Amino acid sequence: MALTRSTDPLVWIDCEMTGLNPQTDTIMSISAIITTSDLTPLDTTGFDATIHHTPTQLSSMSEWCVRTHGTSGLSQACLESSTTAQIAASALLTYIKRYIPEPRLALLAGNSIHADKSFLMVPPWNAILEHLHYRLFDVSATKEMIRRWAPPKVLAAAPQKANKHTAREDILESLEEAWYYMHLIRSLSPAAATATGLNVAGAVPVPATATNPTLGLKQAQEESHIRRNRGTRQGDVGQLDEGFRTDVP
Template identity: 55%
Template sequence: MSLAAFVTDADMNLLDESGYEAVIHHSREQLDRMGEWCTSHHGDSGLSQDCLDSTTTAEQAAEGLLEYIKKYVPERRTGLLAGNSVHADKSFLVKQPYKVVTDHLHYRLLDVSSIKEAARRWAPKDVLKKIPRKQMLHEARADILESIEEPVASSLNKDPFLGLDALFTGLRYIREHKILELTCELFRDHGNTWTVKEFHHNAIVTIESENIKTILSLKFQDYGIAFRLAPFQPLLGEGIFDTDGERWASSRALVRPSFTREQIADLASLEDLIQDLFVLLPRDGRTVVDLQDAFFRYTLDSATEFLFGQAVGSLKGHSSDQKFAQAFKYAQEAIITRGALGPLSMFWRDRKANECNRICRDFARQFVDDAIHMSQSMKQDEAQNEPGKRKRVIFSYELASRTNDPERILDEVMNLLVAGRDTTASLLGNLFFMLAKNPAIWDRLRSEVAVLEGRTPTYEDLHKLKYVKCCVK
């Protein structure tokens, strides 16, 4: 009597909200042969009268449907027929004149009803509760759109209007330092991808590897940071990790050449910091120690050593540098709070956060000024250097050789400081947590490192430690 079709991408996003729809002409005699339920339901909905009034033949509907599908899926055997109990729909489409449509589509089906049955048996109990309730109109267009809505990621909101429940829950867990536990719980209960309403935004949260690969690599140009930029910029300014579009491309062009192999391969400075780290660790083998705190202090020192050519002394507890470390920690916590507040962040005032942002940027600014001064001096003295003689490569100096804009350099190094500290410290913490739970892996790791016989490894040595690399990855 009627048919409708919509085409979506792999993420169930409609490629055309209008879709294709046709009502096929039927005579009064044909309609009178329908069963009692069809006669009553389609009579009440007005579809029966629409069929009597229509001049569209089944052949015309089939031709129009195929043309519409080919517009978005030109290649044969690639598009999937999908819907609720879609095998029943296919039983009609395999007949003439609609067989041209099924011949163009892939033989496989995506049956939403099967997904729901699997969820009913094996998914967490509350998953099906989050599926939008069907209106049971039994109309082609409505049935399809409802089927599209059903497989989409579930929402964790109880407040469907502003999402305030999720906002306040997140803030409470942040205050209790349990945000990681909350995140793990949400993914465990809702799956690898789910949605959350944040005022007028619908955020999709995912740990699905294919989604992440698409966002960060395959379709990088299609995604951006958008409204999430604002919480970062009081501390970081505008750098490679908190900008979009042309500004990001400009940052990438500036920063990427500054990563030189010579600097990365310079392990001597890291060795000094490792020894500072060892000083913090008890030697008796019994005293409990918080490695995560030690790792954050180590990576703050290693990141500033890499960026500025001078560690801030977090491991050694230098009082002047500890002020920076403490301010940096609080400023990052303020970013998390501001981000969790979303649009409400415009009403949030934190004088301590503002002061910490100032302390951090002023601290880094002195190194940036030194880098610009040194870069200018190096250019003047370049002709007088001995042939083949190379000075130590420092990241901020490399940036200063490409731009003399102090604010631009400051923004970039602040961005990289956050990345260099937090990500590496988190990686090390997770690595040693897993090693502590797997003594066999720890023993194998130690046996591979033992071939160095206690000497400091070279950059080339590290490449040969295959098991170490696998553990880190």
């Protein structure tokens, strides 16, 4: 299968589910926004659907889901909706093809998008994945690179999530974060990369810590713990920052 081009469009999708197991849990709501490769929306309205669920289906949700989806109003909306998963999946595929008729062109995009993809692999949603490229555009992956390789202030300046836990709002937050990383990357130059130790011709210089691999690994692990625990030292529990998905029960 051909690799993607830098100009290929992106299909931003976010799902709210009854849980995290795609074999037993189901999509409650799904939203989509289609953009160009530089994050310009092709349609400002986007796509939204709330899937009908019975009280029995919702009763199996975890305490986190019951609380979160109850507070947002999603649970009640699912009870009142007459839209089936089949209708929603078909409508979403039609919407995507309206703007991107060519198959295997657009990338599925979002934060921790592999989690949403695992649910889209289940019928009737799988037809949507079959129309998209196999590669993913994962904002969370970019964030993890920044977390490890950039000064802490770079990640600290990224847009913070409001954690509203609605499909459309989650997409808008992902787009805002992606905008930040896009402009950050575009502000770089080969000269700047070389100045920080990267040989753009292809050769990567050996870090000073390579002379003592154990020390280098220890320092890297310590730095990782400091960043993940919001400045606390290794061994402290700390808190997950706002950048992590919190729709995990």
